[in-house]
Amino acid sequence: xxxxxxxxxxxxxxxxxxxxxxxxxxxxxxxxxxxxxxxxxxxxxxxxxxxxxxxxxxxxxxxxxxxxxxxxxxxxxxxxxxxxxxxxxxxxxxxxxxxxxxxxxxxxxxxxxxxxxxxxxxxxxxxxxxxxxxxxxxxxxxxxxxxxxxxxxxxxxxxxxxxxxxxxxxxxxxxxxxxxxxxxxxxxxxxxxxxxxxxxxxxxxxxxxxxxxxxxxxxxxxxxxxxxxxxxxxxxxxxxxx
Amino acid sequence: xxxxxxxxxxxxxxxxxxxxxxxxxxxxxxxxxxxxxxxxxxxxxxxxxxxxxxxxxxxxxxxxxxxxxxxxxxxxxxxxxxxxxxxxxxxxxxxxxxxxxxxxxxxxxxxxxxxxxxxxxxxxxxxxxxxxxxxxxxxxxxxxxxxxxxxxxxxxxxxxxxxxxxxxxxxxxxxxxxxxxxxxxxxxxxxxxxxxxxxxxxxxxxxxxxxxxxxxxxxxxxxxxxxxxxxxxxxxxxxxxx
Amino acid sequence: xxxxxxxxxxxxxxxxxxxxxxxxxxxxxxxxxxxxxxxxxxxxxxxxxxxxxxxxxxxxxxxxxxxxxxxxxxxxxxxxxxxxxxxxxxxxxxxxxxxxxxxxxxxxxxxxxxxxxxxxxxxxxxxxxxxxxxxxxxxxxxxxxxxxxxxxxxxxxxxxxxxxxxxxxxxxxxxxxxxxxxxxxxxxxxxxxxxxxxxxxxxxxxxxxxxxxxxxxxxxxxxxxxxxxxxxxxxxxxxxxx
Amino acid sequence: xxxxxxxxxxxxxxxxxxxxxxxxxxxxxxxxxxxxxxxxxxxxxxxxxxxxxxxxxxxxxxxxxxxxxxxxxxxxxxxxxxxxxxxxxxxxxxxxxxxxxxxxxxxxxxxxxxxxxxxxxxxxxxxxxxxxxxxxxxxxxxxxxxxxxxxxxxxxxxxxxxxxxxxxxxxxxxxxxxxxxxxxxxxxxxxxxxxxxxxxxxxxxxxxxxxxxxxxxxxxxxxxxxxxxxxxxxxxxxxxxx
Numbered sequence: 001x002x003x004x005x006x007x008x009x010x011x012x013x014x015x016x017x018x019x020x021x022x023x024x025x026x027x028x029x030x031x032x033x034x035x036x037x038x039x040x041x042x043x044x045x046x047x048x049x050x051x052x053x054x055x056x057x058x059x060x061x062x063x064x065x066x067x068x069x070x071x072x073x074x075x076x077x078x079x080x081x082x083x084x085x086x087x088x089x090x091x092x093x094x095x096x097x098x099x100x101x102x103x104x105x106x107x108x109x110x111x112x113x114x115x116x117x118x119x120x121x122x123x124x125x126x127x128x129x130x131x132x133x134x135x136x137x138x139x140x141x142x143x144x145x146x147x148x149x150x151x152x153x154x155x156x157x158x159x160x161x162x163x164x165x166x167x168x169x170x171x172x173x174x175x176x177x178x179x180x181x182x183x184x185x186x187x188x189x190x191x192x193x194x195x196x197x198x199x200x201x202x203x204x205x206x207x208x209x210x211x212x213x214x215x216x217x218x219x220x221x222x223x224x225x226x227x228x229x230x231x232x233x234x235x236x237x238x239x240x241x242x
Numbered sequence: 243x244x245x246x247x248x249x250x251x252x253x254x255x256x257x258x259x260x261x262x263x264x265x266x267x268x269x270x271x272x273x274x275x276x277x278x279x280x281x282x283x284x285x286x287x288x289x290x291x292x293x294x295x296x297x298x299x300x301x302x303x304x305x306x307x308x309x310x311x312x313x314x315x316x317x318x319x320x321x322x323x324x325x326x327x328x329x330x331x332x333x334x335x336x337x338x339x340x341x342x343x344x345x346x347x348x349x350x351x352x353x354x355x356x357x358x359x360x361x362x363x364x365x366x367x368x369x370x371x372x373x374x375x376x377x378x379x380x381x382x383x384x385x386x387x388x389x390x391x392x393x394x395x396x397x398x399x400x401x402x403x404x405x406x407x408x409x410x411x412x413x414x415x416x417x418x419x420x421x422x423x424x425x426x427x428x429x430x431x432x433x434x435x436x437x438x439x440x441x442x443x444x445x446x447x448x449x450x451x452x453x454x455x456x457x458x459x460x461x462x463x464x465x466x467x468x469x470x471x472x473x474x475x476x477x478x479x480x481x482x483x484x
Numbered sequence: 485x486x487x488x489x490x491x492x493x494x495x496x497x498x499x500x501x502x503x504x505x506x507x508x509x510x511x512x513x514x515x516x517x518x519x520x521x522x523x524x525x526x527x528x529x530x531x532x533x534x535x536x537x538x539x540x541x542x543x544x545x546x547x548x549x550x551x552x553x554x555x556x557x558x559x560x561x562x563x564x565x566x567x568x569x570x571x572x573x574x575x576x577x578x579x580x581x582x583x584x585x586x587x588x589x590x591x592x593x594x595x596x597x598x599x600x601x602x603x604x605x606x607x608x609x610x611x612x613x614x615x616x617x618x619x620x621x622x623x624x625x626x627x628x629x630x631x632x633x634x635x636x637x638x639x640x641x642x643x644x645x646x647x648x649x650x651x652x653x654x655x656x657x658x659x660x661x662x663x664x665x666x667x668x669x670x671x672x673x674x675x676x677x678x679x680x681x682x683x684x685x686x687x688x689x690x691x692x693x694x695x696x697x698x699x700x701x702x703x704x705x706x707x708x709x710x711x712x713x714x715x716x717x718x719x720x721x722x723x724x725x726x
Numbered sequence: 727x728x729x730x731x732x733x734x735x736x737x738x739x740x741x742x743x744x745x746x747x748x749x750x751x752x753x754x755x756x757x758x759x760x761x762x763x764x765x766x767x768x769x770x771x772x773x774x775x776x777x778x779x780x781x782x783x784x785x786x787x788x789x790x791x792x793x794x795x796x797x798x799x800x801x802x803x804x805x806x807x808x809x810x811x812x813x814x815x816x817x818x819x820x821x822x823x824x825x826x827x828x829x830x831x832x833x834x835x836x837x838x839x840x841x842x843x844x845x846x847x848x849x850x851x852x853x854x855x856x857x858x859x860x861x862x863x864x865x866x867x868x869x870x871x872x873x874x875x876x877x878x879x880x881x882x883x884x885x886x887x888x889x890x891x892x893x894x895x896x897x898x899x900x901x902x903x904x905x906x907x908x909x910x911x912x913x914x915x916x917x918x919x920x921x922x923x924x925x926x927x928x929x930x931x932x933x934x935x936x937x938x939x940x941x942x943x944x945x946x947x948x949x950x951x952x953x954x955x956x957x958x959x960x961x962x963x964x965x966x967x968x
Contacts, residue, residue, distance in 0.1 A: 091357060091399065093618075104473065113355030113401075113426055115333055121476040127722065129880050129901050134577075134667045139705040143881050144722070144899075153476065154855050155869050157333065157427050159355075162402050163646075163886070167893060167901055171723065173480030173870075175855050175895045183618045184355055185399050221623040231346065234363040234395065238415030238611065238628070239655065241967055335860075369964065371638050371659050376819075376909045381947040385639050386657075386964070396613050397627050405644070405888075409651060409659055413965065415628075417613050417653045425860045463865040480853065480870070481897065483725055575841055575883065588957065597839030597885075597910055599817055605960040637960065641817065641911050643839075644888050657964030668839055669883050715830065718847040718879065722899030 002043045003219045006064040007032050008055055010071040011048040013197040020197045028070050028195070028202065035208045042215060049074055054082055061085060066095035066218045068211075070195065071105045078106050087111050091185030095218025097211070100195035103152075108191070111184055114158050118176070121151035123199065125171040128178065128206070132165040137181070137190060137213045144169075145206045150196040152176045158191070166210075168193065179210070181217075190214045244285045245461045248306040249274050250297055252313040253290040255439040262439045270312050270437070270444065277450045284457065291316055296324055303327060308337035308460045310453075312437065313347045320348050329353050333427030337460025339453070342437035345394075350433070353426050356400050360418070363393035365441065367413040370420070370448070374407040379423070379432060379455045386411075387448045392438040394418045400433070408452075410435065421452070423459075430460045486527045487703045490548040491516050492539055494555040495532040497681040504681045512554050512679070512686065519692045526699065533558055538566055545569060550579035550702045552695075554679065555589045562590050571595050575669030579702025581695070584679035587636075592675070595668050598642050602660070605635035607683065609655040612662065612690070616649040621665070621674060621697045628653075629690045634680040636660045642675070650694075652677060663694070665701075672702045728769045729945045732790040733758050734781055736797040737774040739923040746923045754796050754921070754928065761934045768941065775800055780808055787811060792821035792944045794937075796921065797831045804832050813837050817911030821944025823937070826921035829878075834917070837910055840884050844902070847877035849925065851897040854904065854932070858891045863907070863916060863939045870895075871932045876922040878902045884917070892936075894919065905936070907943075916940045 009029035013020045024031045033044045045064075047055030049071070061067075067086065071078065083106040090096045090111055098108045103116040129144045153174035159182065166179025178193030192210060194201035201207050251271035255262045266273045275286045287306075289297030291313070303309075309328065313320065325348040332338050332353050340350045345358040371386045395416035401424065408421025420435030434452060436443035443449050493513035497504045508515045517528045529548075531539030533555070545551075551570065555562065567590040574580050574595050582592045587600040613628045637658035643666065650663025662677030676694060678685035685691050735755035739746045750757045759770045771790075773781030775797070787793075793812065797804070809832040816822050816837055824834045829842040855870045879900035885908065892905025904919030918936060920927035927933050 087355075111355050113329075113353050115427065115472070117473050119474040119476050121479075125723065127899055127901075131880060131903065132667075132886075133670055133881070134672050134705060136705050151476065154857060155859070159401065160404050160425050160858075160889075164890065169895055169899060169901045171479075171725070172482075173853055173895060174476075175853075175893055175901050177857065183402050183616075185357065186617055188618050221618060221620050230357070231359050232361040234361050234393065234416075237363075237413075239609065239653075240414075241655070367965065369657055373638060373661065374644075374909075375639070375912055376914050376947060378947050396615060397617070402616075402647070406648060411653055411657060411659045413967070415611055415653060417611075417651055417659055419615065425858075428859055430860050463860060463862050481851065481895075483897070571839075595839050597813075597837050599911065599956070601957050603958040603960050605963075635960065643885065644909050646886050655963075656966075658960075667886050669841065714841070715843050716845040718845050718877065718900075721897075724898075 002041055003215060004063055004065045005036070005042050005044045005068065005215055006047055006056070006060060006066075007044065007068045008047045008070070009049075010074050011050065012073055017198070023198070023200060024202075028197065031202055032068065032211065035202070036212065036215075039212055049077060054079055056082060056086070058085075061089055064089070064094055065220055066097065066215050069096065069098045069102045069105060069107060070100065072101040072197065075105050080106070083107050083110050090187035090189070093186035093220035095215070095220065096187060096189045097214055097218060098189075098191050100193055103191060103193075111189060112159055112182060116157060118156045119151075119153040119174070121153070121172075123148060123150050123196065127169045128166050128194070129169065130165070131167055132163050135163055135165050136217045137165050137179070137210060139213055140209050141206055145204070147194055147201050147204060147207070149194055149199055149201060152178060152193050166192070186220065188218045190218055244283055245457060246305055246307045247278070247284050247286045247310065247457055248289055248298070248302060248308075249286065249310045250289045250312070251291075252316050253292065254315055259440070265440070265442060270439065271310075273444055274310065274453065277444070278454065281454055291319060296321055298324060298328070300327075303331055306331070306336060307462055308339065308457050311338065311340045311344045311347060311349060312342065314343040314439065317347050322348070325349050325352050332429035332431070335428035335462035337457070337462065338429060338431045339456055339460060340431075340433050342435060345433060345435075353431060354401055354424060358399060360398045361395040361416070363395070363414075365390060365392050365438065369411045370408050370436070371411065372407070373409055374405050377405055377407050378459045379407050379421070379452060381455055382451050383448055387446070389436055389443050389446060389449070391436055391441055391443055394420060394435050408434075428462065432456045432460055486525055487699060488547055488549045489520070489526050489528045489552065489699055490531055490540070490544060490550075491528065491552045492531045492554070493533075494558050495534065496558055497556065501682070507682070507684060512681065513552075515686055516552065516695065519686070520696065523696055533561060538563055540566060540570070542569075545573055548573070548578055549704055550581065550699050553580065553582045553586045553589060553591060554584065556585040556681065559589050564590070567591050567594050574671035574673070577670035577704035579699070579704065580671060580673045581698055581702060582673075582675050584677060587675060587677075595673060596643055596666060601641045603635075603637040603639065603658070605637070605656075607632060607634050607680065611653040612650050612678070613653065614649070615651055616647050619647055619649050620701045621649050621663070621694060623697055624693050625690055629688070631678055631685050631688060631691070633678055633683055633685055636662060636677050650676070670704065674698045674702055728767055729941060730789055730791045731762070731768050731770045731794065731941055732773055732782070732786060732792075733770065733794045734773045734796070735775075736800050737776065738799055743924070749924070749926060754923065755794075757928055758794065758937065761928070762938065765938055775803060780805055782808060782812070784811075787815055790815070790820055791946055792823065792941050795822065795824045795828045795831060795833060796826065798827040798923065801831050806832070809833050809836050816913035816915070819912035819946035821941070821946065822913060822915045823940055823944060824915075824917050826919055829917060829919075837915060838885055838908060842883060844882045845879040845900070847879070847898075849874060849876050849922065853895045854892050854920070855895065856891070857893055858889050861889055861891050862943045863891050863905070863936060865939055866935050867932055871930070873920055873927050873930060873933070875920055875925055875927055878904060878919050892918075912946065914944045916944055
């Protein structure tokens with residue numbers, strides 16, 4: 001059974017900035033869908049902030065196994081009720097992959113219980129280091145590879161990651177825990193920092209490979225438990241000595 | 243400088259149920275304060291839901307290093323604005339120790355990004371196991387000790403703990419990750435499951451020792467960074483090659 | 485490409501004890517191979533202590549992706565040079581799955597840097613709890629399931645697990661962190677406690693499913709880095725400012 | 727009761743290289759002892775490779791709470807029996823703090839079950855980042871600080887750290903998980919990378935503060951369990967239903 005992937009994009013920069021439009025004419029989300037086209041184990045849908053129901057009506061969200069999220073300038077416009085629905089889906093097993101500026105999105109904060117605050121600055125040369133070569137998300141990734149990206153730096157206010165898969169070196173003196181996994185309820189989360197709208201990180205073969213790996217890793221492994229019913233009252237002992 | 247401890251208690255059961263009143267005539271919080279009285283490194287304050295501003299006006303919260311939280315029947319009455327203020331304080335370094343039914347309190351859920359759902363059942367014999375004898379919270383605690391407590395059982399929907407210090411065996415076939423640490427921002431969190439209002443767990447010498455250890459562990463280690471200002475814009479390179 | 489699995493068994497109890505012989509006439513390892521026969525992605529080999537070169541000549545070890553290990557009464561007979569070769573293979577990416585009494589085997593201790601000491605006692609009813617339903621090793625496993633097994637109990641002297649996937653409740657008051665993952669170098673390790681030679685745990689459908697899941701999880705994800713050459717001297721800067 | 731600290735130093739470079747001698751005329755270990763002199767809660771002893779019994783006779787080792795270790799050119803000369811004794815002491819609760827090139831020492835490898843291999847290169851500007859401001863080892867340490875140090879880089883073959891407290895940025899493109907904690911048995915381990923013999927890192931106020939913090943963190947929290955007797959046979963049930 002294919003992994004049902006939904007790529008959600010704010011999809012604003014691509015309409016207003018010439019540079020971004022030139023790189024991603026149909027939107028970042030469509031570009032990502034493009035490089036996933038060789039993944040026969042995935043069915044990919046697109047969703048955008050300006051779509052009806054902000055792109056994620058129940059029918060879509062409830063049939064999504066892994067949700068990718070790219071947002072930046074319009075975090076505040078995302079409906080709080082949608083944020084709660086996304087959070088509940090993650091707790092019931094949906095994978096969630098916030099990209100780049102998604103560290104400050106409402107779903108990121110609600111799911112992780114963290115501000116996502118960080119230090120940022122000018123675009124520069126950087127090098128992504130593979131710190132966890134045993135992790136499925138790092139399969140096929142070398143010890144390090146180069147990008148040109150917006151500076152995202154420590155201190156980064158996230159909970160302690162389950163696994164710190166990648167950390168990034170920046171030319172001007174900073175480092176950043178930019179590839180980190182978390183679990184919440186039955187759901188797996190992977191935050192990955194590349195993907196500035198005016199840069200070409202999504203064209204990079206390793207970034208593409210990491211996103212593919214992450215989707216496969218984040219797909220639910222178990223049938224949902226009856227999580228949305230809250231606490232369970234166990235009325236009979238599990239064990240009775242005979 | 244003393245650790246400034248505030249013990250927040252819902253303080254309702256003690257007023258309405260004879261059995262609880264008999265065990266904790268001035269409230270669970272007052273009883274806990276009592277056994278902390280030999281801790282010369284602590285200054286302890288009490289706070290209750292029915293106090294003005296639900297017991298935690300700015301003046302109190304902003305001068306609290308570690309907040310203990312006991313709530314049960316009135317979780318829903320806690321003001322959402324107060325929950326946000328508690329969460330921000332934790333992110334800025336305040337320690338937070340939710341006890342027993344606090345797993346379902348609003349601050350627990352907001353801070354951990356988790357439902358806190360679990361399975362529960364009848365009071366029974368149980369045995370708390372020390373899984374992490376290197377941890378400061380386990381100092382002086384034997385390999386295991388007995389209690390008679392309400393059943394709290396797996397599945398327990400919490401994020402992966404930083405350290406699983408204790409887990410509890412129950413007579414009728416269950417286990418529970420009932421002593422777990424987390425970090426959020428600059429704040430440390432310890433959830434500990436004993437403390438049912440109609441049972442004597444707070445009289446137990448090991449429970450008392452664990453709570454003392456946990457307060458010392460959860461006290462902030464660093465001066466608060468300027469966390470509440472959100473993301474920081476770094477305008478100059480940290481490193482310039484000469 | 486299939487996962488190349490080698491099941492190593494001490495294979496002594498099965499020759500000397502009638503009860504064990506009746507349960508596992510061709511050895512525990514052959515029984516395990518039997519229930520793996522529906523895994524088309526695996527090629528399974530058997531190896532035993534009394535085979536030439538203790539069952540693991542270079543040709544076998546160097547062509548093994550995941551090594552299962554069952555030993556008990558003859559830990560001391562395993563050659564130290566073989567232990568070193570196993571350890572080096574794990575550091576270069578081979579998965580390692582010590583079962584049951586393998587907690588005290590030489591490879592377990594050398595790889596984990598730990599004694600593996602524990603408390604043990606009489607066979608009894610027990611219940612394995614699934615603490616990590618997001619983990620691939622827990623795929624398809626319910627919240628808990630029953631076994632009748634030898635008592636293995638805390639305190640268990642292992643390093644802090646990367647993930648504590650299962651913990652086991654025992655009728656007489658004990659618990660045990662009996663399903664735990666670790667990483668060393670490029671290799672993944674999963675210790676799993678069921679499998680007493682005179683009990684039927686390997687007949688249990690969930691134990692079988694967990695072993696299958698664990699083999700897939702422990703298979704190497706990356707090509708080996710040049711680990712066996714020791715430290716690498718980097719003679720040129722990775723980054724030169726232009 | 728004071729923490730009994732022993733600083734072990736290979737103490738060879740200081741005798742043969744003029745530059746090192748100038749920086750550390752009585753040895754690195756004596757210099758470290760010097761800056762610990764304001765710690766009234768510590769009793770500090772020195773030990774060196776060329777002392778009788780390589781500086782660590784039973785009387786010393788068995789009365790050490792925290793052992794610091796600096797070795798480089800003479801790792802191979804350390805006696806294997808001594809390595810076993812150090813490992814057993816750590817498993818029974820002694821703290822262990824290998825510094826700089828101690829990543830390749832025999833005790834490091836035996837205790838962690840890892841090669842400690844890394845990539846190294848020319849001395850250069852670097853910046854140590856504080857990734858875990860909630861950790862007692864990070865108390866009083868800013869978000870980052872500068873050193874001039876030998877390049878130590880990823881890939882670094884260590885088990886997954888319990889806490890990654892510091893990671894270091896290097897001018898020429900590398901990063902390194904250079905401040906990491908581990909536990910083994912009852913013992914706590916902290917590896918910290920600064921301290922090249924020909925550089926002044928031990929003069930740095932933050933390095934000094936980190937070493938002081940680490941000693942206090944690594945001191946044993948519990949009385950030793952009877953670990954050195956191996957597995958314990960529990961002959962009576964802990965729980966008997968009445």
